Amino acid sequence: MAGSYIVKNSLYSIDFLTEFANFEQKLPKGAHGSDNGAIHIFLADKLFPGNLEVDTCREIYYKSGNSDDLAAYTGCIRGVFGTRTDFGNIRIMKKGTGWSRDDWLTSGLWNPSRDFMLHGWKTKQLKDSPNETLKLIPMSYDQWYNPLAGPIVVGRCFIGNITWSYSPRLLADQRQLDDALLDYARKVDKEKAKILGRLPIILEKT
Structure with missing residues (x-):
């Protein structure tokens, strides 16, 4: 995001x-x-x-x-x-410590103890979660899986309703989740370090 x-x-x-x-x-x-x-x-x-x-x-x-x-x-x-x-x-906020993140970074896997808000869900991009075991790796950013055990019913989203049942297939261990996000952040930082080499080229533009 x-x-x-x-x-x-x-x-x-x-x-x-x-x-x-x-x-x-x-x-x-x-x-x-x-x-x-x-x-x-x-x-x-x-x-x-x-x-x-x-x-x-x-x-x-x-x-x-x-x-x-x-x-x-x-x-x-x-x-x-x-x-x-x-x-x-x-x-x-430092990376990984904010209140919202993209769940495609971890193939839709999440943990309610560390994820307050998941970003970027669009109805037309909702996909059925695959049968195989999901891994804590990035997937396509234009898709997401329903984290609930049943269908999403917007009418049940009201203040005071905290009785949500989550799909166990999409729940991940918090420590493993943090490690996966940290690993991705390291990769992004390395790519940014490489891109900084463009600075002299850009400054020479007229």
């Missing part, structure tokens, strides 16, 4: 969201990645005003012409942020 946000109802948050909404007028003409691309430079400007490294990342952002360029740009911004996660009014 591109990203998800929880915002506290406060004057700071209202001003922040209003300013971010207006940032739409500043999007580059090339590959900008919509809100996911914009939030990176927007946050960097907020948290590191006048930073020369941010200015370099901004130049890359406005010269991005494809998804690889955009990935290099987000990697540039993440380099500015470093490993820090707490910025006072703003906190950035």
Whole structure:
């Protein structure tokens, strides 16, 4: 998933969201990645005003012409942020510790003790879960399996109803699930490190 946000109802948050909404007028003409691309430079400007490294990342952002360029740009911004996660009014959750994730990363397997919300389910992409044993590996991102023991009845989704029966075939051990997600995160970080090699090429664009 591109990203998800929880915002506290406060004057700071209202001003922040209003300013971010207006940032739409500043999007580059090339590959900008919509809100996911914009939030990176927007946050960097907020948290590191006048930073020369941010200015370099901004130049890359406005010269991005494809998804690889955009990935290099987000990697540039993440380099500015470093490993820090707490910025006072703003906190950035570490990978695997947020409230939502894509379940295709683990072939639809999940655990109610660590997964609060699973993202990206569309009715037209619902598939019957296969008969074979599922493995904790990524599958196609455009499909998902019903985690319930029976059919999904939207009318039963109301406040106070917590009596859900889950399909045991899609429940995974929490530790094994965490290990699988961490392994995938390592692979993504390695790919991003390779993509950072594009930075000089992008900066040379006119």
